[in-house]
Amino acid sequence: MEFMKNVWKSAKTDRKIIVLPEGDEDRTLIASEKINKEGLADVILVGSSDIIKAKAKVLGVDIEGIQIEDPETSSNTDKYAEEFYELRKNKGMTKEKALKIVKDPLYYGTMMVKMNDAHGMVSGAVHTTGDLLRPGLQIIKTAPGVSVVSSFFIMMVPNCNYGDDGMLIFSDCAVNPNPTADELASIAIATAETAKNLCKIEPKVAMLSFSTMGSAEHELVEKVRNATKIAKYRRPDLDIDGEMQLDAAIVPKVANQKAPNSKVAGNANVLIFPDLQSGNIGYKLVQRFGRAEAIGPISQGFAKPINDLSRGCSSEDIVNVVALTAVQAQTSK
The missing domain is CATH 3.40.50.10750 (Isocitrate/Isopropylmalate dehydrogenase-like)
Incomplete structure (x- = not known):
């Protein structure tokens, strides 16, 4: 497909860091290997390092060189919790609650994008659209002049x-x-x-x-x-x-x-x-x-690119959405 070939080409010209909070999910791991080998993005998997590596071994997936972030042990967790607390303290957020929330992989991944430790995020293989939108709207928020995601x-x-x-x-x-x-x-x-x-x-x-x-x-x-x-x-x-x-x-x-x-x-x-x-x-x-290929859903309106997947997605779908997210990150201000 010519369109996706062009997207892949664009993604490779300026590699972005894309975080995948469903790091121990089978399709995500399979996609990560391809993304890494094709040079479409620098992937970060969120989750337990032991579980992710064990699953990758069972699947026969090579994740050598791919960064893994475990919210339970990462040195960034406290920093993210403090920032999340500041963002939400006027809504009744406490520091203790903020620390618990950012250990959720979706919130952790969204905070990575907020803190410029990643350029974009892709989720949805096992989570719903609502699961993605909540941290997105609380943390990333809408782009200037945009009223609705x-x-x-x-x-x-x-x-x-x-x-x-x-x-x-x-x-x-x-x-x-x-x-x-x-x-x-x-x-x-x-x-x-x-x-x-x-x-x-x-x-x-x-x-x-x-x-x-x-x-x-x-x-x-x-x-x-x-x-x-x-x-x-x-x-x-x-x-x-x-x-x-x-x-x-x-x-x-x-x-x-x-x-x-x-x-x-x-x-x-x-x-x-x-x-x-x-x-x-x-x-x-x-x-x-019509036997059409449906690429998406892709989000628009967030201040930074975070994108959803269908829970029925294939590993190839994840690869394509990551590539699209990387290209969005190239053009986002």
């Missing part, structure tokens, strides 16, 4: 002319159950920036609905319509349009009938779903019926 999938559809030669970006498919119009506008803008900076494509953003340019009236349609107005007002330099149905967004013939005056309709390569239900269902339909 969201996610996107890069969908690679074989033998497909839609989008950018079969590549489309779907958002938000993993984080926000029912975003407001303002939040939906922020998600659209963030995903457009992702398309430009990470995927290297010129974004044409479609705000999806069951209505196209006023063909139906409903409060759900009105939310998407308002989100489109907000996004256009904030970023008039971006090609964002809606509301529109999926076929009007990607099929030129349908677009000519339903939205003839739109620069986006019929040419969209970024699809913004109105809520999490439709986004999650949409990407899985395309993945299963």
Whole structure:
């Protein structure tokens, strides 16, 4: 796949440190070996050194040269606990509680990113999205000017002319159950920036609905319509349009009938779903019926790159998400 080849190439040009808090998980260990051998990133595994090394031996995985951080014994743990206490003391955090919390591998890994001991983090092979978001929002927080953290999938559809030669970006498919119009506008803008900076494509953003340019009236349609107005007002330099149905967004013939005056309709390569239900269902339909490769979910909006995995991910998925996280770290300020 040409896109991931380019991501790998970019990752290798400026190797970043990526922490994997699920250090003793089988797929993570298998992925770590490949990441290390390919030179995609400098991996740090979090967990018990004895357990990680024993599992690697059973799996036949070579982790020679890969750093292991054990929160129970690391000299960094006290430093991270003190910083976490300072971040959360106004929320009732105590030093004793902070020390206990940062020994959790997810919190420990997030603190590594916060303290610049790692450039990014990837988790989710055994943890939920919520498990990742909690320390992310408490410690890393959102980037300046960003009101909401969201996610996107890069969908690679074989033998497909839609989008950018079969590549489309779907958002938000993993984080926000029912975003407001303002939040939906922020998600659209963030995903457009992702398309430009990470995927290297010129974004044409479609705000999806069951209505196209006023063909139906409903409060759900009105939310998407308002989100489109907000996004256009904030970023008039971006090609964002809606509301529109999926076929009007990607099929030129349908677009000519339903939205003839739109620069986006019929040419969209970024699809913004109105809520999490439709986004999650949409990407899985395309993945299963269209036999597409779904890369993600990748987070956007955090001040530093921390990314989620599907719990059904393969070791190859982990390799790719680590590479993408490394490239995000290269472009993050």
